Amino acid sequence: MKKAVKDYTPVIVGIGQLLNRSRDLGDAIEPIEMMLACLRAAEEDSESKLLGDVDSMRVIRGIWDYGNPARYLSEALGCGKAQSIGTLFGGNQVQAVINRSCLDIQSGQNSLIAITGAENGSSSSRARKEGIKLIATEIRGHPDEILGSQKPEHHDFEIAKGIKQAIQVYPMYENAIRAARQESVADHLKRVSELWARFNEVALQNPNAWIKDEFTAEEIRTPTDANRRISFPYTKMMNANMVVDMGAALILCSVGKARELGIPERKWIYPVAGVQGYDHFSASVRDNFYSSPGLGLVGKKVMELAKISPEEIDYVDLYSCFPSAVQIAARELGFSEERALTVTGGLTFGGGPLNNYVMHAVARTAELLRETPETTAFVSANGGNLYKHVHCVYSSQAPEEPFQFENIQREIDALPSRVCLPEYNGKVDVESYSVMYTGDKPAIIAYCSGITNDGARVWSNCYDEDVLHDMTEMEFCGRTAVIKHDGTIGNFS
DSSP states (O other): OOOOOOTOOOHHHHHHHEOOOOOGGGGGHHHHHHHHHHHHHHHHHHHHOOGGOOOEEOOOOOSOOOSOOOHHHHHHOOOSSEEEEOOOOOOTTHHHHHHHHHHHHHHSSSSSSEEEEEEEHHHHHHHHHHHHOOOOOOOSSSSSSEOOOOSSSSHHHHHHHHSSHHHOOOOOOOHHHHHHOOOOOHHHHHHHOOOOOOHHHHHHHOOOOSOOOOOOOHHHSSSSOOOSSTTTTTTGGSSOOOOOOEEEEEEEEEEEHHHTTTTTGGGOOOEEEEEEEEEESSSSGOOOOOOOOHHHHHHHHHHHHHTTTGGGGGGOOOSSSSSHHHHHHHHTOOOOOSSSSSSSSSSHTOOOOOTTTTHHHHHHHHHHHSSSSEEEEEEEEEEEETEEEEEEEEEOOOOOSOOEEOHHHHHTTSSSSSOSSSSOOOEEEEEEEEEEEEETEEEEEEEEEEETSOOOOEEEEEOOHHHHHTTTTTTTTTTTEEOOOOSEEEEOO
Protein backbone atom coordinates (compact mmCIF):
# COMPACT_ATOMS: atom_id res chain seq x y z
CA MET A 1 0.00 0.00 0.00
CA LYS A 2 1.35 3.37 -1.00
CA LYS A 3 2.04 5.55 2.03
CA ALA A 4 0.24 8.88 2.38
CA VAL A 5 2.33 11.96 1.79
CA LYS A 6 1.80 14.89 4.14
CA ASP A 7 0.38 18.01 2.53
CA TYR A 8 3.24 20.15 3.82
CA THR A 9 5.93 18.00 2.14
CA PRO A 10 8.03 20.08 -0.29
CA VAL A 11 8.36 18.89 -3.89
CA ILE A 12 9.96 20.17 -7.08
CA VAL A 13 7.20 20.28 -9.68
CA GLY A 14 8.62 22.34 -12.53
CA ILE A 15 12.00 22.69 -14.22
CA GLY A 16 13.12 24.91 -17.07
CA GLN A 17 16.46 25.45 -18.78
CA LEU A 18 17.65 27.69 -21.62
CA LEU A 19 20.83 27.71 -23.70
CA ASN A 20 21.65 30.31 -26.30
CA ARG A 21 24.66 29.18 -28.34
CA SER A 22 24.19 31.69 -31.16
CA ARG A 23 27.36 33.56 -32.11
CA ASP A 24 25.30 36.38 -33.61
CA LEU A 25 25.11 39.23 -31.08
CA GLY A 26 21.79 40.16 -32.62
CA ASP A 27 20.45 36.98 -31.00
CA ALA A 28 21.78 37.82 -27.51
CA ILE A 29 19.22 37.54 -24.72
CA GLU A 30 19.73 39.52 -21.54
CA PRO A 31 19.65 37.57 -18.25
CA ILE A 32 16.27 38.85 -17.03
CA GLU A 33 14.61 37.70 -20.25
CA MET A 34 16.33 34.33 -19.94
CA MET A 35 14.94 34.00 -16.44
CA LEU A 36 11.44 34.81 -17.68
CA ALA A 37 11.74 32.18 -20.41
CA CYS A 38 12.99 29.57 -17.92
CA LEU A 39 10.16 30.26 -15.48
CA ARG A 40 7.59 29.91 -18.24
CA ALA A 41 9.27 26.68 -19.35
CA ALA A 42 9.13 25.40 -15.76
CA GLU A 43 5.42 26.23 -15.62
CA GLU A 44 4.84 24.32 -18.86
CA ASP A 45 6.86 21.43 -17.49
CA SER A 46 4.58 21.24 -14.44
CA GLU A 47 1.52 20.77 -16.69
CA SER A 48 -0.29 23.41 -14.63
CA LYS A 49 -0.94 27.14 -14.77
CA LEU A 50 0.79 28.02 -11.54
CA LEU A 51 2.99 31.11 -11.94
CA GLY A 52 0.17 33.38 -10.80
CA ASP A 53 0.18 31.49 -7.47
CA VAL A 54 3.87 32.03 -6.73
CA ASP A 55 4.19 33.60 -3.28
CA SER A 56 7.99 33.91 -3.24
CA MET A 57 10.30 34.69 -6.17
CA ARG A 58 13.96 33.87 -5.48
CA VAL A 59 16.75 34.96 -7.83
CA ILE A 60 20.34 33.74 -7.61
CA ARG A 61 22.78 36.63 -7.80
CA GLY A 62 24.63 37.10 -11.10
CA ILE A 63 27.19 39.59 -12.38
CA TRP A 64 24.40 41.73 -13.82
CA ASP A 65 23.34 45.07 -12.30
CA TYR A 66 19.64 44.43 -11.65
CA GLY A 67 18.42 45.88 -8.35
CA ASN A 68 15.39 43.71 -7.60
CA PRO A 69 14.99 41.21 -10.44
CA ALA A 70 12.63 39.07 -8.35
CA ARG A 71 10.06 41.86 -8.21
CA TYR A 72 10.38 42.50 -11.94
CA LEU A 73 9.81 38.82 -12.70
CA SER A 74 6.83 38.58 -10.36
CA GLU A 75 5.13 41.56 -11.94
CA ALA A 76 5.79 40.23 -15.44
CA LEU A 77 4.34 36.82 -14.55
CA GLY A 78 1.21 37.91 -12.74
CA CYS A 79 2.30 37.29 -9.15
CA GLY A 80 3.33 40.85 -8.33
CA LYS A 81 2.66 40.51 -4.60
CA ALA A 82 5.10 37.63 -4.21
CA GLN A 83 7.93 38.00 -1.75
CA SER A 84 11.16 39.08 -3.53
CA ILE A 85 14.39 37.40 -2.48
CA GLY A 86 17.95 37.68 -3.75
CA THR A 87 21.25 36.10 -2.78
CA LEU A 88 24.88 36.96 -2.38
CA PHE A 89 27.58 35.45 -4.57
CA GLY A 90 28.71 31.84 -4.21
CA GLY A 91 28.43 28.50 -5.98
CA ASN A 92 26.73 27.18 -2.85
CA GLN A 93 23.81 29.59 -3.08
CA VAL A 94 21.46 27.55 -5.30
CA GLN A 95 21.40 24.54 -3.01
CA ALA A 96 21.25 26.80 0.04
CA VAL A 97 18.18 28.52 -1.41
CA ILE A 98 16.56 25.17 -2.26
CA ASN A 99 17.13 23.94 1.30
CA ARG A 100 15.72 27.18 2.74
CA SER A 101 12.74 26.99 0.36
CA CYS A 102 11.95 23.45 1.49
CA LEU A 103 11.94 24.59 5.10
CA ASP A 104 9.75 27.60 4.27
CA ILE A 105 7.24 25.36 2.50
CA GLN A 106 7.28 22.74 5.22
CA SER A 107 6.70 25.36 7.93
CA GLY A 108 3.75 26.81 6.04
CA GLN A 109 5.42 30.17 5.43
CA ASN A 110 5.16 29.63 1.67
CA SER A 111 3.19 27.28 -0.54
CA LEU A 112 4.72 27.90 -3.99
CA ILE A 113 8.25 29.18 -4.62
CA ALA A 114 10.01 29.97 -7.89
CA ILE A 115 13.83 29.99 -8.08
CA THR A 116 15.76 31.19 -11.11
CA GLY A 117 19.07 32.55 -12.34
CA ALA A 118 20.80 33.27 -15.64
CA GLU A 119 23.84 34.86 -17.26
CA ASN A 120 24.74 35.84 -20.81
CA GLY A 121 28.48 35.66 -20.25
CA SER A 122 29.32 34.37 -23.71
CA SER A 123 27.45 37.14 -25.53
CA SER A 124 28.75 39.78 -23.12
CA SER A 125 32.33 38.66 -23.65
CA ARG A 126 32.01 38.87 -27.42
CA ALA A 127 30.25 42.23 -27.18
CA ARG A 128 33.08 43.70 -25.09
CA LYS A 129 35.66 42.52 -27.62
CA GLU A 130 33.67 44.10 -30.46
CA GLY A 131 32.92 47.31 -28.57
CA ILE A 132 29.17 46.66 -28.64
CA LYS A 133 26.83 47.44 -25.73
CA LEU A 134 24.13 44.85 -25.22
CA ILE A 135 20.60 45.71 -24.14
CA ALA A 136 20.24 45.69 -20.36
CA THR A 137 16.93 46.49 -18.71
CA GLU A 138 17.21 48.94 -15.83
CA ILE A 139 15.67 47.28 -12.79
CA ARG A 140 15.77 49.30 -9.61
CA GLY A 141 14.91 48.54 -6.02
CA HIS A 142 16.00 46.04 -3.41
CA PRO A 143 14.70 42.55 -2.59
CA ASP A 144 12.65 42.01 0.52
CA GLU A 145 15.43 39.74 1.75
CA ILE A 146 18.93 38.75 0.68
CA LEU A 147 19.99 35.22 1.61
CA GLY A 148 23.49 34.09 2.49
CA SER A 149 26.56 35.51 4.17
CA GLN A 150 29.55 36.96 2.41
CA LYS A 151 33.22 36.83 3.28
CA PRO A 152 36.18 37.61 1.08
CA GLU A 153 37.19 34.48 -0.80
CA HIS A 154 40.85 34.93 0.07
CA HIS A 155 42.85 35.51 3.22
CA ASP A 156 44.76 38.80 3.48
CA PHE A 157 48.06 36.92 3.45
CA GLU A 158 47.12 35.23 0.17
CA ILE A 159 46.15 38.54 -1.41
CA ALA A 160 49.46 40.05 -0.32
CA LYS A 161 51.22 37.46 -2.49
CA GLY A 162 48.89 38.02 -5.45
CA ILE A 163 46.62 35.04 -4.83
CA LYS A 164 43.17 36.37 -5.71
CA GLN A 165 41.57 33.80 -8.05
CA ALA A 166 40.27 30.26 -7.95
CA ILE A 167 42.56 29.32 -10.86
CA GLN A 168 45.50 29.97 -8.53
CA VAL A 169 44.20 27.95 -5.58
CA TYR A 170 42.61 24.80 -7.01
CA PRO A 171 45.84 23.77 -8.82
CA MET A 172 47.52 23.84 -5.40
CA TYR A 173 44.93 21.38 -4.19
CA GLU A 174 45.54 19.29 -7.32
CA ASN A 175 49.29 19.12 -6.85
CA ALA A 176 48.82 18.26 -3.17
CA ILE A 177 46.50 15.41 -4.17
CA ARG A 178 49.18 14.08 -6.52
CA ALA A 179 51.79 14.16 -3.77
CA ALA A 180 49.46 12.54 -1.21
CA ARG A 181 48.71 9.72 -3.66
CA GLN A 182 52.41 9.39 -4.47
CA GLU A 183 51.74 9.58 -8.19
CA SER A 184 54.20 10.73 -10.80
CA VAL A 185 53.41 13.94 -12.63
CA ALA A 186 52.67 11.99 -15.82
CA ASP A 187 50.54 9.30 -14.13
CA HIS A 188 48.56 11.88 -12.21
CA LEU A 189 47.81 13.97 -15.29
CA LYS A 190 46.70 10.84 -17.15
CA ARG A 191 44.34 9.80 -14.37
CA VAL A 192 42.81 13.26 -13.97
CA SER A 193 42.31 13.73 -17.71
CA GLU A 194 40.58 10.35 -17.85
CA LEU A 195 38.26 11.49 -15.04
CA TRP A 196 37.44 14.62 -17.03
CA ALA A 197 36.91 12.60 -20.22
CA ARG A 198 34.18 10.69 -18.36
CA PHE A 199 32.58 14.05 -17.52
CA ASN A 200 32.70 14.89 -21.23
CA GLU A 201 30.91 11.62 -22.00
CA VAL A 202 28.07 12.61 -19.68
CA ALA A 203 27.78 16.03 -21.34
CA LEU A 204 27.21 14.31 -24.68
CA GLN A 205 24.08 12.71 -23.19
CA ASN A 206 22.82 15.91 -21.57
CA PRO A 207 20.54 17.87 -23.93
CA ASN A 208 21.33 21.09 -22.06
CA ALA A 209 25.12 20.82 -21.95
CA TRP A 210 27.05 23.80 -23.28
CA ILE A 211 29.81 21.80 -24.98
CA LYS A 212 28.65 18.94 -27.20
CA ASP A 213 31.98 18.00 -28.78
CA GLU A 214 33.68 14.75 -27.85
CA PHE A 215 37.21 14.87 -26.42
CA THR A 216 39.62 12.13 -25.46
CA ALA A 217 41.62 12.21 -22.24
CA GLU A 218 44.74 12.91 -24.27
CA GLU A 219 43.07 15.88 -25.96
CA ILE A 220 41.94 17.23 -22.60
CA ARG A 221 45.43 17.13 -21.06
CA THR A 222 47.45 18.17 -24.11
CA PRO A 223 48.09 21.92 -24.52
CA THR A 224 47.17 23.38 -27.92
CA ASP A 225 46.23 26.80 -29.24
CA ALA A 226 42.60 25.98 -28.44
CA ASN A 227 43.44 24.29 -25.14
CA ARG A 228 46.09 26.52 -23.64
CA ARG A 229 47.79 26.07 -20.30
CA ILE A 230 46.08 28.03 -17.52
CA SER A 231 47.79 26.89 -14.33
CA PHE A 232 49.77 23.69 -13.88
CA PRO A 233 48.58 21.00 -14.23
CA TYR A 234 45.37 22.40 -15.75
CA THR A 235 44.69 23.15 -19.36
CA LYS A 236 41.67 25.22 -20.39
CA MET A 237 39.56 22.05 -20.65
CA MET A 238 40.14 21.34 -16.96
CA ASN A 239 38.79 24.72 -15.86
CA ALA A 240 35.24 25.82 -15.07
CA ASN A 241 33.34 27.15 -18.07
CA MET A 242 31.19 30.02 -16.82
CA VAL A 243 31.32 32.19 -19.95
CA VAL A 244 27.99 30.86 -21.18
CA ASP A 245 24.52 32.08 -22.08
CA MET A 246 22.47 29.80 -19.84
CA GLY A 247 19.56 30.05 -17.46
CA ALA A 248 17.44 27.74 -15.34
CA ALA A 249 14.40 27.79 -13.10
CA LEU A 250 12.85 25.50 -10.49
CA ILE A 251 9.35 25.62 -9.06
CA LEU A 252 8.76 24.13 -5.62
CA CYS A 253 5.53 23.80 -3.71
CA SER A 254 3.88 21.77 -1.00
CA VAL A 255 2.27 18.47 -1.85
CA GLY A 256 -1.04 20.02 -0.82
CA LYS A 257 -0.54 22.85 -3.32
CA ALA A 258 0.52 20.39 -6.02
CA ARG A 259 -2.69 18.43 -5.47
CA GLU A 260 -4.76 21.63 -5.53
CA LEU A 261 -3.18 22.64 -8.85
CA GLY A 262 -3.58 19.17 -10.34
CA ILE A 263 0.13 18.64 -10.96
CA PRO A 264 0.66 14.96 -11.84
CA GLU A 265 2.57 12.97 -9.21
CA ARG A 266 4.98 11.73 -11.88
CA LYS A 267 6.29 15.30 -11.94
CA TRP A 268 7.03 15.42 -8.21
CA ILE A 269 10.65 15.22 -7.06
CA TYR A 270 11.27 15.11 -3.32
CA PRO A 271 14.17 16.90 -1.61
CA VAL A 272 14.79 14.42 1.21
CA ALA A 273 17.47 16.05 3.36
CA GLY A 274 19.86 18.99 3.21
CA VAL A 275 22.94 19.88 5.25
CA GLN A 276 25.18 22.94 5.32
CA GLY A 277 28.53 23.79 6.85
CA TYR A 278 31.58 25.85 5.98
CA ASP A 279 35.19 24.72 6.19
CA HIS A 280 37.70 27.01 7.84
CA PHE A 281 37.84 30.21 5.83
CA SER A 282 40.40 30.24 3.03
CA ALA A 283 43.17 27.97 1.90
CA SER A 284 45.51 29.76 4.31
CA VAL A 285 44.17 28.11 7.44
CA ARG A 286 42.87 24.75 6.22
CA ASP A 287 44.70 21.77 7.69
CA ASN A 288 45.90 20.49 4.31
CA PHE A 289 45.25 20.89 0.60
CA TYR A 290 44.36 17.31 -0.33
CA SER A 291 41.30 16.77 1.85
CA SER A 292 38.22 18.54 3.18
CA PRO A 293 36.98 17.04 6.44
CA GLY A 294 34.23 19.66 6.58
CA LEU A 295 32.88 18.56 3.21
CA GLY A 296 33.00 14.98 4.42
CA LEU A 297 31.03 15.79 7.57
CA VAL A 298 28.34 17.63 5.58
CA GLY A 299 27.99 14.73 3.13
CA LYS A 300 27.94 12.05 5.81
CA LYS A 301 25.31 13.92 7.79
CA VAL A 302 22.99 14.40 4.80
CA MET A 303 23.24 10.71 3.94
CA GLU A 304 22.57 9.82 7.56
CA LEU A 305 19.45 11.99 7.57
CA ALA A 306 18.31 10.47 4.27
CA LYS A 307 19.09 6.94 5.56
CA ILE A 308 21.14 6.10 2.51
CA SER A 309 24.70 5.02 1.73
CA PRO A 310 26.95 6.19 -1.13
CA GLU A 311 26.52 2.81 -2.82
CA GLU A 312 22.72 3.17 -2.81
CA ILE A 313 22.67 6.55 -4.56
CA ASP A 314 21.78 6.28 -8.25
CA TYR A 315 22.81 9.73 -9.50
CA VAL A 316 25.59 11.95 -8.24
CA ASP A 317 26.56 15.49 -9.14
CA LEU A 318 29.68 16.71 -7.37
CA TYR A 319 30.45 20.38 -7.77
CA SER A 320 33.04 20.36 -10.50
CA CYS A 321 34.72 23.73 -10.88
CA PHE A 322 38.08 21.93 -11.14
CA PRO A 323 39.17 18.28 -11.03
CA SER A 324 40.68 18.70 -7.56
CA ALA A 325 37.27 19.63 -6.12
CA VAL A 326 35.73 16.46 -7.55
CA GLN A 327 38.54 14.19 -6.33
CA ILE A 328 38.45 15.59 -2.81
CA ALA A 329 34.67 15.34 -2.63
CA ALA A 330 34.62 11.78 -3.99
CA ARG A 331 37.20 10.66 -1.43
CA GLU A 332 35.47 12.39 1.49
CA LEU A 333 32.01 11.10 0.53
CA GLY A 334 32.93 7.54 -0.36
CA PHE A 335 32.20 7.71 -4.10
CA SER A 336 34.46 5.82 -6.50
CA GLU A 337 36.11 7.99 -9.15
CA GLU A 338 35.15 5.32 -11.66
CA ARG A 339 31.42 5.88 -11.27
CA ALA A 340 29.54 8.78 -12.89
CA LEU A 341 30.11 11.81 -10.65
CA THR A 342 28.12 14.31 -12.68
CA VAL A 343 24.71 14.42 -14.33
CA THR A 344 25.45 17.46 -16.50
CA GLY A 345 29.02 17.02 -17.70
CA GLY A 346 30.30 19.32 -14.97
CA LEU A 347 31.29 22.95 -15.10
CA THR A 348 33.72 22.38 -17.96
CA PHE A 349 31.49 20.57 -20.44
CA GLY A 350 28.00 21.03 -19.04
CA GLY A 351 28.83 24.64 -18.34
CA GLY A 352 27.02 26.92 -15.98
CA PRO A 353 26.56 30.60 -15.20
CA LEU A 354 28.42 32.14 -12.30
CA ASN A 355 26.70 30.99 -9.06
CA ASN A 356 23.95 29.17 -10.94
CA TYR A 357 25.54 25.90 -12.14
CA VAL A 358 23.86 23.90 -9.38
CA MET A 359 20.39 24.86 -10.61
CA HIS A 360 21.22 23.15 -13.89
CA ALA A 361 22.51 20.14 -11.93
CA VAL A 362 19.27 19.93 -9.94
CA ALA A 363 17.14 20.39 -13.06
CA ARG A 364 18.96 17.57 -14.82
CA THR A 365 18.76 15.45 -11.68
CA ALA A 366 14.99 15.94 -11.61
CA GLU A 367 14.76 14.85 -15.26
CA LEU A 368 16.70 11.65 -14.53
CA LEU A 369 14.71 10.84 -11.39
CA ARG A 370 11.47 11.22 -13.32
CA GLU A 371 12.76 8.92 -16.05
CA THR A 372 13.79 6.23 -13.57
CA PRO A 373 11.26 5.86 -10.74
CA GLU A 374 12.40 4.64 -7.32
CA THR A 375 15.81 6.24 -7.66
CA THR A 376 17.78 8.71 -5.55
CA ALA A 377 20.33 11.43 -6.21
CA PHE A 378 22.99 13.38 -4.36
CA VAL A 379 23.91 16.96 -5.32
CA SER A 380 26.75 18.95 -3.78
CA ALA A 381 27.33 22.69 -3.99
CA ASN A 382 30.58 24.50 -3.29
CA GLY A 383 31.25 28.18 -2.73
CA GLY A 384 34.56 29.91 -2.26
CA ASN A 385 37.68 27.83 -2.75
CA LEU A 386 36.21 24.56 -1.51
CA TYR A 387 35.01 25.81 1.84
CA LYS A 388 31.27 26.59 1.58
CA HIS A 389 29.45 23.24 1.44
CA VAL A 390 25.72 22.67 0.94
CA HIS A 391 24.44 19.19 -0.01
CA CYS A 392 21.07 17.62 -0.66
CA VAL A 393 19.62 14.16 -1.33
CA TYR A 394 16.72 13.94 -3.79
CA SER A 395 14.32 11.11 -4.57
CA SER A 396 11.58 10.23 -7.00
CA GLN A 397 9.80 8.55 -4.08
CA ALA A 398 8.25 10.19 -1.05
CA PRO A 399 10.63 10.00 1.95
CA GLU A 400 9.70 8.32 5.21
CA GLU A 401 10.32 11.53 7.13
CA PRO A 402 9.56 15.17 6.28
CA PHE A 403 12.38 17.19 4.70
CA GLN A 404 15.24 17.35 7.16
CA PHE A 405 17.91 20.00 7.47
CA GLU A 406 20.94 20.58 9.69
CA ASN A 407 23.69 23.15 9.88
CA ILE A 408 26.73 21.40 11.32
CA GLN A 409 28.97 24.46 11.63
CA ARG A 410 29.87 23.74 15.23
CA GLU A 411 31.29 20.33 14.29
CA ILE A 412 33.32 21.78 11.44
CA ASP A 413 34.65 24.64 13.56
CA ALA A 414 36.15 22.03 15.89
CA LEU A 415 38.26 20.49 13.09
CA PRO A 416 42.04 21.08 12.99
CA SER A 417 43.35 24.18 11.26
CA ARG A 418 46.70 25.88 10.69
CA VAL A 419 48.24 29.17 11.64
CA CYS A 420 49.26 31.27 8.64
CA LEU A 421 52.15 33.71 8.96
CA PRO A 422 52.21 37.09 7.18
CA GLU A 423 55.97 36.94 6.66
CA TYR A 424 58.66 34.35 7.21
CA ASN A 425 62.34 33.92 6.41
CA GLY A 426 63.99 30.54 6.56
CA LYS A 427 63.53 26.88 5.67
CA VAL A 428 60.16 25.40 4.85
CA ASP A 429 58.80 22.15 3.46
CA VAL A 430 56.96 22.83 0.21
CA GLU A 431 53.33 21.86 0.75
CA SER A 432 52.08 22.65 -2.73
CA TYR A 433 52.29 25.17 -5.53
CA SER A 434 50.61 26.44 -8.67
CA VAL A 435 52.52 27.48 -11.76
CA MET A 436 50.71 30.18 -13.71
CA TYR A 437 50.64 31.02 -17.41
CA THR A 438 49.36 34.14 -19.14
CA GLY A 439 47.93 33.72 -22.62
CA ASP A 440 50.55 32.21 -24.86
CA LYS A 441 53.37 33.14 -22.49
CA PRO A 442 55.33 30.42 -20.71
CA ALA A 443 55.14 30.05 -16.97
CA ILE A 444 55.46 33.46 -15.32
CA ILE A 445 55.10 32.80 -11.59
CA ALA A 446 54.57 30.05 -9.04
CA TYR A 447 52.59 30.57 -5.85
CA CYS A 448 53.96 28.30 -3.14
CA SER A 449 52.70 27.16 0.22
CA GLY A 450 55.38 26.19 2.71
CA ILE A 451 55.14 24.60 6.13
CA THR A 452 57.54 25.76 8.84
CA ASN A 453 59.12 23.57 11.48
CA ASP A 454 56.38 24.72 13.84
CA GLY A 455 53.66 23.57 11.44
CA ALA A 456 52.60 27.05 10.36
CA ARG A 457 51.79 27.88 6.74
CA VAL A 458 53.49 30.67 4.83
CA TRP A 459 53.03 31.92 1.26
CA SER A 460 55.79 32.79 -1.17
CA ASN A 461 56.38 33.42 -4.86
CA CYS A 462 58.88 32.03 -7.34
CA TYR A 463 59.96 33.74 -10.55
CA ASP A 464 62.95 31.60 -11.57
CA GLU A 465 62.17 30.41 -15.12
CA ASP A 466 64.21 27.21 -14.79
CA VAL A 467 62.50 26.30 -11.53
CA LEU A 468 59.06 27.10 -12.95
CA HIS A 469 59.74 24.72 -15.84
CA ASP A 470 60.98 21.97 -13.50
CA MET A 471 57.88 22.35 -11.31
CA THR A 472 55.74 21.23 -14.25
CA GLU A 473 57.78 18.09 -14.85
CA MET A 474 59.06 17.01 -11.44
CA GLU A 475 57.60 16.71 -7.96
CA PHE A 476 58.32 19.74 -5.78
CA CYS A 477 55.84 18.95 -3.00
CA GLY A 478 57.78 17.75 0.03
CA ARG A 479 61.03 19.42 -0.95
CA THR A 480 62.89 21.68 1.43
CA ALA A 481 63.35 25.27 0.32
CA VAL A 482 64.25 28.68 1.70
CA ILE A 483 61.99 31.72 1.80
CA LYS A 484 64.11 34.84 1.38
CA HIS A 485 63.67 38.29 2.89
CA ASP A 486 61.94 39.54 -0.27
CA GLY A 487 59.24 36.86 0.04
CA THR A 488 60.49 34.71 -2.84
CA ILE A 489 61.35 31.04 -2.48
CA GLY A 490 64.43 29.20 -3.76
CA ASN A 491 67.27 26.83 -2.85
CA PHE A 492 65.07 23.78 -3.38
CA SER A 493 66.53 20.46 -2.28
